[in-house]
Amino acid sequence: MKRLMLNCLLLSAMVSIFSCKNSSSEQSINDSATTATSAPEWIQQGNIYEVNIRQYTPEGTFKAFEAHLDRLKDMGVQTLWFMPIQPISKKDRKGTLGSYYAIADYTATNPEFGTLEDWKHLVNTAHTKGFKVIIDWVANHTGGDHRWLQQKPGFFTKDSAGNFVSPFDWTDVRDLNYDNKELRDSMTASMSYWITQSDVDGFRCDMAHLVPDDFWKDCIADLQKKKHVLMLAETEKASLYAAGFHATYAWPMFHKMVDVAAGKRPAFALDSVYSFLDTAFPASAMYMYFTSNHDENSWNKADYGTMPGKVHEPFAVFTQTAKGSVPLIYSGQEEPVLRTIQFFEKDVMNFSKYQRAPFYKKLLSLRNSNAALATDASFKKINAGDSTAVYAFVREKAGKKVLVILNLSPKEQTIVLDDTSLHGKPYNLFMSTSEAVSNKPWNIEPWGYVVYDYR
Numbered sequence: 001m002k003r004l005m006l007n008c009l010l011l012s013a014m015v016s017i018f019s020c021k022n023s024s025s026e027q028s029i030n031d032s033a034t035t036a037t038s039a040p041e042w043i044q045q046g047n048i049y050e051v052n053i054r055q056y057t058p059e060g061t062f063k064a065f066e067a068h069l070d071r072l073k074d075m076g077v078q079t080l081w082f083m084p085i086q087p088i089s090k091k092d093r094k095g096t097l098g099s100y101y102a103i104a105d106y107t108a109t110n111p112e113f114g115t116l117e118d119w120k121h122l123v124n125t126a127h128t129k130g131f132k133v134i135i136d137w138v139a140n141h142t143g144g145d146h147r148w149l150q151q152k153p154g155f156f157t158k159d160s161a162g163n164f165v166s167p168f169d170w171t172d173v174r175d176l177n178y179d180n181k182e183l184r185d186s187m188t189a190s191m192s193y194w195i196t197q198s199d200v201d202g203f204r205c206d207m208a209h210l211v212p213d214d215f216w217k218d219c220i221a222d223l224q225k226k227k228h229v230l231m232l233a234e235t236e237k238a239s240l241y242a243a244g245f246h247a248t249y250a251w252p253m254f255h256k257m258v259d260v261a262a263g264k265r266p267a268f269a270l271d272s273v274y275s276f277l278d279t280a281f282p283a284s285a286m287y288m289y290f291t292s293n294h295d296e297n298s299w300n301k302a303d304y305g306t307m308p309g310k311v312h313e314p315f316a317v318f319t320q321t322a323k324g325s326v327p328l329i330y331s332g333q334e335e336p337v338l339r340t341i342q343f344f345e346k347d348v349m350n351f352s353k354y355q356r357a358p359f360y361k362k363l364l365s366l367r368n369s370n371a372a373l374a375t376d377a378s379f380k381k382i383n384a385g386d387s388t389a390v391y392a393f394v395r396e397k398a399g400k401k402v403l404v405i406l407n408l409s410p411k412e413q414t415i416v417l418d419d420t421s422l423h424g425k426p427y428n429l430f431m432s433t434s435e436a437v438s439n440k441p442w443n444i445e446p447w448g449y450v451v452y453d454y455r
Contacts, residue, residue, distance in 0.1 A: 089143020
């Protein structure tokens with residue numbers, strides 16, 4: 001969904017706009033000693049690739065996308081996240097084709113993309129090739145002509161005049177009322193449908209913080225009985241971990257990276273985000289790091305505008321190697337597609353060169369093979385140069401170690417590594433060779449990066 005810039009100070013007020021968003025039930029989750037089910041093991045060193053089916057091929061279908069599976073597998077992609085695959089409402093539709101997030105039927109496929117059998121075939125083929133598959137889930141609202149509006153009007157929030165409510169400026173959707181017990185059961189059953197019918201491996205939950213925590217707690221517990229699924233929340237809300245989510249969005253870090261890329265903040269400003277996360281979030285929290293996604297690309301010109309040209313590269317390295325990171329690559333970033341991809345119209349990406357694919361392949365391969373990049377691996381900041389420009393750190397786990405050095409500035413920087421534990425002859429990931437590392441000074445190019453694998 002197009003993301004409004006909700007900050008922590010406004011979140012509670014915005015959540016309480018609708019009567020269905022019950023803050024007292026959320027507080028009970030926060031105060032409980034509930035321990036959420038641990039994340040599936042496969043995501044610990046995994047990654048996510050966001051699939052925009054509509055724009056991915058001229059056909060814009062499940063069948064057409066299947067032709068890309070082998071090259072994505074070769075690039076190292078593990079988990080495929082599909083933007084909503086359900087039919088899009090026609091009432092109050094935005095643009096010609098409408099928003100994926102204005103859903104007309106939770107348990108059907110968008111006929112523009114293909115049939116349920118086409119979807120099952122895609123998921124089965126992906127599984128056969130070793131992928132995991134998660135789907136987008138829009139629990140906060142439906143499209144303007146969802147069948148529940150006629151069949152179950154009590155499922156929806158209404159104003160004092162009895163009219164259905166559209167949250168914020170999202171005039172193409174209608175807000176759901178989670179005070180209604182039957183709605184809760186129906187929503188959980190709808191999510192379960194995609195597990196039982198097509199064996200999906202998890203859900204990316206749109207605007208998850210706008211739905212009561214206690215719903216998520218009950219829903220996720222029920223889903224986990226059917227399959228150990230990954231639960232990813234589009235949120236910055238820490239309490240959703242207690243409700244059963246395994247990962248949230250790294251929005252605070254993304255926005256800080258954008259500021260650093262623009263020269264508005266020094267490299268060490270990234271540490272302030274870690275200070276916040278370490279204080280506010282569970283130690284086991286995982287975060288989906290990114291340099292672009294469908295929202296940031298469509299509305300804010302990421303990454304071609306926010307991190308243009310070579311500027312993108314050190315930040316992409318950071319997303320793949322950062323503390324607690326489950327890295328995301330958005331459709332087209334491997335090409336790269338250097339423009340805004342339209343949200344409500346047909347706008348084919350036109351793959352042909354895959355110029356960034358080798359870059360991503362190196363990072364994804366290292367992450368997959370080296371436990372030092374697992375979400376629970378240790379993280380230690382390293383003093384390697386001017387802290388306003390150079391950001392360096394070490395990740396370690398199970399006897400494995402990775403050193404990352406990033407020049408987050410447009411000027412050449414001098415690197416000095418005084419820490420003797422880092423001296424030796426590690427493998428330089430991007431040079432594909434082992435090289436000597438000592439306390440001898442050396443220079444790193446503007447927006448340069450080095451990843452050392454201590455094998």
